[in-house]
Every structure is written in C-alpha cells, then in structure tokens.
Amino acid sequence: MTHMSCLFPALACAALLAPAPAHAAGPLPQLRAYEVREAWRQPVAPVRIARNTWHIGTAGLSALLVTGKDGAILIDGGMPQAADHLLANLAALGLQPSQVKWIVHSQAHADHVGPLAAVKRATGARVASNAESAALLARGGADDLHFGDGMLYHPLQVDRLLQDGELLELGDLRLQVHFTPGHTPGSMSWSWNDIGTDGAPVRIVYADSLSAPGYRLLDNPRYPRIVEDFRRSIATLRALPCDLLLTPHPEASGWRYDASPVRERELDCRGYADAAGAALDAQIEKERAAR
Ligand SMILES: [Zn+2]
Numbered sequence: 429m430t431h432m433s434c435l436f437p438a439l440a441c442a443a444l445l446a447p448a449p450a451h452a453a454g455p456l457p458q459l460r461a462y463e464v465r466e467a468w469r470q471p472v473a474p475v476r477i478a479r480n481t482w483h484i485g486t487a488g489l490s491a492l493l494v495t496g497k498d499g500a501i502l503i504d505g506g507m508p509q510a511a512d513h514l515l516a517n518l519a520a521l522g523l524q525p526s527q528v529k530w531i532v533h534s535q536a537h538a539d540h541v542g543p544l545a546a547v548k549r550a551t552g553a554r555v556a557s558n559a560e561s562a563a564l565l566a567r568g569g570a571d572d573l574h575f576g577d578g579m580l581y582h583p584l585q586v587d588r589l590l591q592d593g594e595l596l597e598l599g600d601l602r603l604q605v606h607f608t609p610g611h612t613p614g615s616m617s618w619s620w621n622d623i624g625t626d627g628a629p630v631r632i633v634y635a636d637s638l639s640a641p642g643y644r645l646l647d648n649p650r651y652p653r654i655v656e657d658f659r660r661s662i663a664t665l666r667a668l669p670c671d672l673l674l675t676p677h678p679e680a681s682g683w684r685y686d687a688s689p690v691r692e693r694e695l696d697c698r699g700y701a702d703a704a705g706a707a708l709d710a711q712i713e714k715e716r717a718a719r
Contacts, residue, residue, distance in 0.1 A: 438531045456486070456509045462538055462579050464507065471513045472685045474521050478622035478630055478673065480601070484517035487686035488512060490676050491538060492634060493521070494620060498599025499529035502553065503618060503634055504676055508542030508581045515550055525551040529598050532556050532605070533611045534636040534676045536564040537572075538579035545582035549688060554587040556596055558607060560614030562586040573613070573650045574643050590616075608665060610658035611637040613651065617661075619668060630671040633697050637676055637705035645708075646715050658708055670697035 456469040467488030475483040477492070485491030489506035491514055500523060505514055514524060528551040533541045536557070548555055557565060564572070569584035570656075590596070592607040606617045615636040624630040641652075648654050648695065673696055675681040680701060682693035 449677070453513075455696075456507070459507070461511065464539060466645060467686065468507055468539060469509065470686060471510075471516075474517050474638065475685050475690055476625065478624050478672065480633060481622050481632060482521065483678075483685055483690075484514055484521070485685070486513065488678065488685070490634070490674060490678055490683075492674065493518070493523075493528075494601055494603065494622075495523070496599045496601035498601075499527045501530040501532065501550075501596065501601060501603060502528050502544075502597055503603075504533050504540045505543040505547055507530075507539055508546075511543035511546035511550070514543060514547055521542065527551075528553040530556055530596060532596065532603070532616070532618065533561070534617065534634065535615045536561040537612065538567065538569050538581045540567065540676050541569075542581040543583060545584045548584065555584060556588040556590050556669075557586045558590050558605075558614050558616060561616065562589060562613065562614075564612065564614060570619075573584065573648075603607055604663055606635050606668065608638070608661035610661045611639060613657070615661070617665060617668075620672075631669045632672045632674065633665070633668050633670040634674045634676075635665050635668075635681070635697060635700060636661075637680065638665070638701070638708070639680075640708065640711055644715070645712050646719075655708070659705075662705050662708070665697050665704075666701035668697050673697055673700055673705065674698070 453471045455466045470487040472487050480495050482493045484493050485506040491505045492503040495503045531553045532542055540718040565584040569580050570577050589606050594605055596603045603618050603620045608615050608617045617636045620632055622630050645655055673681045682695045684692050
C-alpha cells in the first residue's frame with residue numbers, strides 16, 4: 429500500500445504502513461473537554477486473553493478483538509483519541525483493517541465507544557447495537573441522562589439493531605448479547621466461548637460496568653426505574669456461565685494490561701455481581717441519608 433492509494437486518514441495510514449511498537453509510545457494526548465487518567469490513554473501492545481481473544485486497547489480501557497476464520501469482531505475502543513492506536517495494534521496482529529467485520533460495544537460512553545466512528549470509517553466494519561444505545565451513539569453522547577453534554581464523541585451510525593439474547597455470528601464466531609441496563613439504559617454485556625491459554629475451553633463474559641458514578645438513584649426523573657434495572661442486570665450477570673470475566677474498565681475484573689502478570693486477581697461474574705450489589709445498596713443508603 430502506498431500513500432497515494434491509501435484510503436484512510438493520514439495518521440491511520442502512517443500507523444498501518446509503519447506500525448510503531450505500541451508499547452514504546454508515550455500516552456495519547458488529553459482531550460480538553462474530557463480529561464482522563466494516563467492509564468486510559470496509555471497504548472499497550474496486544475495482549476492475548478485466549479486463543480481467539482485479544483485486548484488491543486490502552487492500559488486502562490478495554491478494546492477486545494475476537495478473531496475467527498472469516499474475520500474479527502471489535503468490542504469497544506476506549507477513548508476518542510485511540511483510533512490510530514487500535515489500527516496499529518490490528519496491524520501488529522497481522523490483520524488488515526478490512527478483516528474487522530463487526531463493531532459492538534458495552535456502554536455508549538465516550539471512554540468506551542469514543543473512537544468507533546473513526547474505526548468504522550477505517551475498516552468498513554458494520555456496527556451492531558441496541559435501540560437505546562443507538563440513539564445515544566447517534567447523538568455522539570450528547571444529552572446523557574447523568575452527564576449532559578460532558579462527554580462527547582463522534583456520532584456513530586448503527587447498522588443492525590440487536591435484541592436481548594441475540595447471537596452475533598461471523599463464520600465460526602458466536603457472540604451472545606445480554607442487555608444489562610443501569611450504567612446506561614442501553615448497556616450490554618457479551619459472552620462467547622474460546623480456548624484458554626492452558627488449552628481448556630473457557631466461557632468468556634465481557635460484563636458492562638455496574639457502577640453509578642455520581643448518579644441520582646432515588647426518584648431520578650430521567651430514569652425512574654434505574655435501581656430496578658441495576659438489580660435485574662446484576663442478577664443477569666450473576667447467573668451467566670463465566671470462566672473468565674472481562675470488563676470495560678479492566679481493573680473492575682482484576683486485569684491490568686500494562687502489568688505483569690496482566691491478571692492481578694481472579695474475579696468471576698458472581699463476585700463481580702455481588703460487589704456491585706453491595707456498592708449499589710451503600711450508594712442508595714447514602715443518598716437516602718442525605719435527603
Ligand atoms: Zn460509563
């Protein structure tokens with residue numbers, strides 16, 4: 429591929445033509461409007477989670493690539509400024525951008541879907557989401573129920589609307605979506621089967637955030653059933669077959685992609701759900717006491 433025939437934005441092309449070793453790069457720049465900690469912007473080289481499952485994002489934000497014989501599925505991308513890093517990591521894995529066939533996500537917040545519009549342009553992948561999230565993606569994160577216009581990103585057009593429990597299939601890959609509303613009304617978790625690094629089958633769950641950072645939980649006029657949604661989602665995740673748990677914020681499930689070993693502690697879906705339930709109860713109690 430030459431510069432003349434390159435269809436992608438200049439930076440993405442440069443990254444594809446001569447991929448720099450991702451782990452050697454410094455942190456990506458801050459966004460003036462949405463500043464986040466350095467680990468969320470720190471590129472890391474691809475991390476193998478299981479035979480077909482890779483982390484290709486930054487040290488502190490998950491971007492998962494599930495690869496099969498007919499192409500790959502990207503789940504989440506991290507911050508808006510991470511697009512070129514994701515494409516560089518694809519190249520580091522020997523994949524062409526066009527081999528990414530589907531893009532899906534957890535929550536439609538800027539720190540997880542920020543670069544997906546750019547990645548869609550660069551790869552030609554189709555985007556699958558649910559109706560709730562599709563509306564927020566189309567607004568580029570504007571009018572968020574809790575954050576207003578505080579976390580914006582390039583709007584993303586959804587190509588296929590998913591129903592709860594639906595399978596997204598690509599060749600030999602089968603990902604199942606589980607609606608887990610609460611952190612956002614359109615929050616989604618994902619499960620798929622893979623082979624672990626020890627050669628044994630693993631049922632992987634990528635569970636969306638169950639946190640309510642600064643949210644009003646009691647009598648929220650914009651989201652009246654938020655607590656019921658959280659409780660149902662916690663029960664959904666608690667009941668999933670789950671040998672290996674991953675989360676959009678890796679530390680929430682015991683991972684650190686810039687550490688060795690990358691898995692600092694073992695946490696399963698049950699433990700994750702129970703911790704979320706306890707945190708939710710404590711937050712509700714605090715809110716009640718402050719009334
Ligand atoms: Zn979020």
